[in-house]
Amino acid sequence: MQLALVHARYQLLEIIRIPVAVFGSAFFPAAAMIFFVVPFAGDDAVGATYATASMVTFSVMSANIFQYGVGVAEDRDQPWNPYTRTLPTGPAPRFAGRVLAGLALTYLSLIPVVVIGATLTAAQATPAAFLLALGTVAVISVPFTLMGLAIGYSLPSKAAIVVAQLIFLPLAFGGGLLSAPGEAPGFIETIAPYLPTRGAAELMWAAVGDYDVEPLALIMLGVWVVLLAALAGWAYRRDEGRRFS
Amino acid sequence: MTLARAEQASRRYGDVLALDRVDLEVRAGELVGLLGPNGAGKSTLINLLVGLRRPSSGRVELNGRDPRDPASRRQIGVTPQETGLPGTLRVGEVVDFVSAHYPDPVPRGELLDQFGLGDLARRQTGGLSGGQRRRLAVALAFVGRPRLVLLDEPTTGLDVAARHTLWDAIRAFHADGGTVLLSSHYLEEVEALAHRVVVIGQGRVLADDTVDAVRGIVGVRRVSLVADDLPDLPGVVRTERVDGRLHLLTTDADELVRALVTARVPFTDLEVRPTSLEEAFLAITTGDTPSGDAPTSTGRPITAAAGGRPTTV
Numbered sequence: 001m002q003l004a005l006v007h008a009r010y011q012l013l014e015i016i017r018i019p020v021a022v023f024g025s026a027f028f029p030a031a032a033m034i035f036f037v038v039p040f041a042g043d044d045a046v047g048a049t050y051a052t053a054s055m056v057t058f059s060v061m062s063a064n065i066f067q068y069g070v071g072v073a074e075d076r077d078q079p080w081n082p083y084t085r086t087l088p089t090g091p092a093p094r095f096a097g098r099v100l101a102g103l104a105l106t107y108l109s110l111i112p113v114v115v116i117g118a119t120l121t122a123a124q125a126t127p128a129a130f131l132l133a134l135g136t137v138a139v140i141s142v143p144f145t146l147m148g149l150a151i152g153y154s155l156p157s158k159a160a161i162v163v164a165q166l167i168f169l170p171l172a173f174g175g176g177l178l179s180a181p182g183e184a185p186g187f188i189e190t191i192a193p194y195l196p197t198r199g200a201a202e203l204m205w206a207a208v209g210d211y212d213v214e215p216l217a218l219i220m221l222g223v224w225v226v227l228l229a230a231l232a233g234w235a236y237r238r239d240e241g242r243r244f245s
Numbered sequence: 246m247t248l249a250r251a252e253q254a255s256r257r258y259g260d261v262l263a264l265d266r267v268d269l270e271v272r273a274g275e276l277v278g279l280l281g282p283n284g285a286g287k288s289t290l291i292n293l294l295v296g297l298r299r300p301s302s303g304r305v306e307l308n309g310r311d312p313r314d315p316a317s318r319r320q321i322g323v324t325p326q327e328t329g330l331p332g333t334l335r336v337g338e339v340v341d342f343v344s345a346h347y348p349d350p351v352p353r354g355e356l357l358d359q360f361g362l363g364d365l366a367r368r369q370t371g372g373l374s375g376g377q378r379r380r381l382a383v384a385l386a387f388v389g390r391p392r393l394v395l396l397d398e399p400t401t402g403l404d405v406a407a408r409h410t411l412w413d414a415i416r417a418f419h420a421d422g423g424t425v426l427l428s429s430h431y432l433e434e435v436e437a438l439a440h441r442v443v444v445i446g447q448g449r450v451l452a453d454d455t456v457d458a459v460r461g462i463v464g465v466r467r468v469s470l471v472a473d474d475l476p477d478l479p480g481v482v483r484t485e486r487v488d489g490r491l492h493l494l495t496t497d498a499d500e501l502v503r504a505l506v507t508a509r510v511p512f513t514d515l516e517v518r519p520t521s522l523e524e525a526f527l528a529i530t531t532g533d534t535p536s537g538d539a540p541t542s543t544g545r546p547i548t549a550a551a552g553g554r555p556t557t558v
Binding site: 082 | 330
């Protein structure tokens with residue numbers, strides 16, 4: 001555990017030394033806040049709160065997909081990674097450190113969205129709801145962390161960047177993150193419950209507002225977690241087998 | 246006491262047999278050079294010994310345990326062949342990170358000074374020169390006060406001064422009782438440091454002997470000429486005729502040429518070339534009739550590659 005913190009600390013240091021990498025995952029949701037939420041839903045307290053929660057979900061998704069997908073794939077290219085395996089510890093602390101660092105960066109990337117929501121819109125949340133939302137962020141990070149790990153462990157870094165870029169926008173639009181709950185265009189309302197983004201967004205909406213989650217979206221979110229965990233586990237073991245057996 | 250051991254260790258990558266039934270023992274206090282051309286299997290052997298890879302067959306051990314067990318690696322230090330340091334971390338941070346894995350690490354300043362990196366603690370590793378990075382990578386092997394360090398081509402890419410700084414550090418470690426296994430494809434480097442040399446070629450241990458003995462073997466020259474019949478000549482290890490040219494592998498080219506001239510042999514187109522390590526070893530070890538006077542210190546033939554267990558000093 002001590003070592004996991006050490007690994008997390010140095011991985012964070014590595015990333016924070018390249019600030020653009022941190023801004024990257026925070027930028028798109030923050031920009032979407034400014035261009036779409038502030039002008040169109042800014043004055044409506046309920047709408048702005050839901051929209052901010054949607055953008056938080058968006059931010060969590062892109063931060064995780066990119067930092068795990070691209071970060072893991074890049075790490076696998078570096079000789080430093082096998083070197084750490086010659087130190088007197090197994091692969092677990094490095095992996096745990098990566099997840100801790102990932103979670104920390106996810107929270108960091110939410111700051112712009114939350115600040116914009118609080119200052120430029122009428123969005124509001126009680127302290128209890130805010131704390132609940134913070135916890136929900138950790139929960140909804142799970143499927144996207146697994147998705148990122150599956151990409152990062154199965155693809156070379158150049159391909160991982162492309163795949164991460166290809167999937168994050170469709171997931172955001174398709175899950176109805178860019179519309180108010182229940183008000184997305186018809187076909188999106190139809191497919192949304194089947195995408196992991198929707199279940200995650202519903203949990204966020206329920207955390208900050210008076211929202212009844214749709215059971216189908218939650219069930220599908222569970223299915224996604226199982227599927228992505230299997231995929232990530234398979235990719236991890238395959239990579240271990242290729243490089244360390 | 247044996248710190249590292251390989252027993253009939255083989256490693257296959259797909260169709261390629263990178264290591265072929267290698268036996269090796271590194272005992273406490275030894276400084277062993279692993280000599281061989283590129284692609285001989287040196288790095289594969291080191292990767293097996295540090296637990297990065299599993300042997301396809303046979304056994305490897307560190308301190309009597311499986312190297313893949315983290316506890317077996319507590320008393321070793323490793324420098325891999327490739328220097329991959331996280332570019333955005335500072336030199337001091339990299340040292341601290343590695344230190345965190347050991348119970349009683351060498352203080353950062355002391356370690357960096359020993360490797361001539363004292364002024365660079367606050368520099369990001371991405372901004373270091375290739376030589377500085379290499380020195381840092383080697384320094385990291387010594388952070389945890391190891392009993393055994395495994396250095397994979399530690400001085401590749403270093404200039405002469407940097408190479409000597411590293412050699413001094415390795416010698417100092419050994420003088421303090423440390424054990425070293427280092428690979429190199431430079432005979433010169435192994436000569437400068439090691440007492441015992443293990444020569445690897447095509448995945449096999451070709452020789453395991455003193456530096457002097459091995460120097461005699463790899464000092465083989467190829468003398469080629471066009472001639473009909475040759476009398477018995479001194480020091481010829483192997484003779485072959487290719488496209489009308491005679492190729493003589495010899496341990497003493499000067500003496501051979503002198504003998505050719507004094508014997509008044511009619512020859513044309515004389516050429517004397519050094520042989521590569523690989524060539525010298527393969528010539529001797531796969532030669533159909535290696536002459537009995539192959540120059541080992543003890544006069545015994547080097548037959549490890551013929552499938553026998555390599556001899557040890």
